[in-house]
Amino acid sequence: MPIQLNHTIVHARDSLTSATFLADMLGLAAPVRFGPFHGVELDNGVTLDFISHDGELIIEHYAFLVSEEEFDTIFGRIRARQLPYWADPGHQQADQINHHDGGRGVYWNNPDGHYLEIITRPYGSGG
Template sequence: MSVQLNHTIIHARDKHRTARHYVDLLGLPEPTEFGPFVVVQVDNGVSLDIADDHGTPHPQHYAFLVSEDEFDQIFARIRERGIQYWADPFHSQPDNINHNDGGRGLYWEDPDGHNLEIITRPYGSGAGS
């Protein structure tokens, strides 16, 4: 058996609001509940298990590999909602996307300050940035 990521836990101030953010922006299936988690399933079998945090969540980074068409759809939803986005993880290039590895990518924050990223090419898969 190969080693595969099965799930990760995302801490949130409001797990239902955070799950809705991921589902709506990324175009994912409706979340389910399992124990204390609201579970958002992504297409490669990995789940985002969102749990309420009883303090302020420590921001993490989550990157999603998407197709060119999915990028267009997600990017349109980000702009429609007026969500700030950046071309870089340090948020120094606002209102821009990047073209790393010959693809496209951008960053934005979820309601809890987690740094989210969509990319159309995996890192190291193509020509320069």
């Protein structure tokens, strides 16, 4: 069996709120409760398992490879919600998208401050 990422845990102030935000933004199925987690399953079978955490959160980065059409739809949701977005992870290029490797990419934050990113081409793939 090839080694594959199966799931990762995402700490959140409110696991259901953060999981629902991600599922809504990416157009995925509603989160599924499993023990203390609210899981959001991606199309490749990887699950992001959100867990409520009262302590200090370490801000993480989650990047999602999407099609050009999915990018348009998700970016439309970002703009419809009037969420701040950037072309770079350092939040220096506000209200812009990037065109690395001949694709498109954009960053925005979830309610807990985690960096979310959508890209249409993997970095380093050329183009």
